[in-house]
Amino acid sequence: TFTFSETPSNFAAADITTPNGSIGSTLAVNGGDNALYTATFTPTSGVYDTTNVVTVGQAWTDLAGNAPAADSTSGNYIVDL
Secondary structure, three states: OEEOOOOEEOOOHHHEEOOOEEEOOOOEEEOOEEEEEEOOEEEOOOOOOOOOOOEEOOOOEEOOOOOOOOOEEOOOOOOOO
16 A cells, blocks of 8 residues: 555556565555555565565656655565465
8 A cells, every 4th residue: 555645646556666576567546545556566475585675766746746855665574474
């Protein structure tokens, strides 16, 4: 789930980097909240590493045309299979 403070413009799956897994090609707006997106993440099996993070780049903008000041990166995640 990706939660923005306001509705993003041109936010796409290509803006998301996952070194040890993949994001499905489709992002969905969650219900009527245009600032809340969901996607399907499929982790690479058996990878336990400090690079287990999800990063959102800066290729999208808000409705006023302002791009983010920096990439947003999640904390390290662990997949318990």
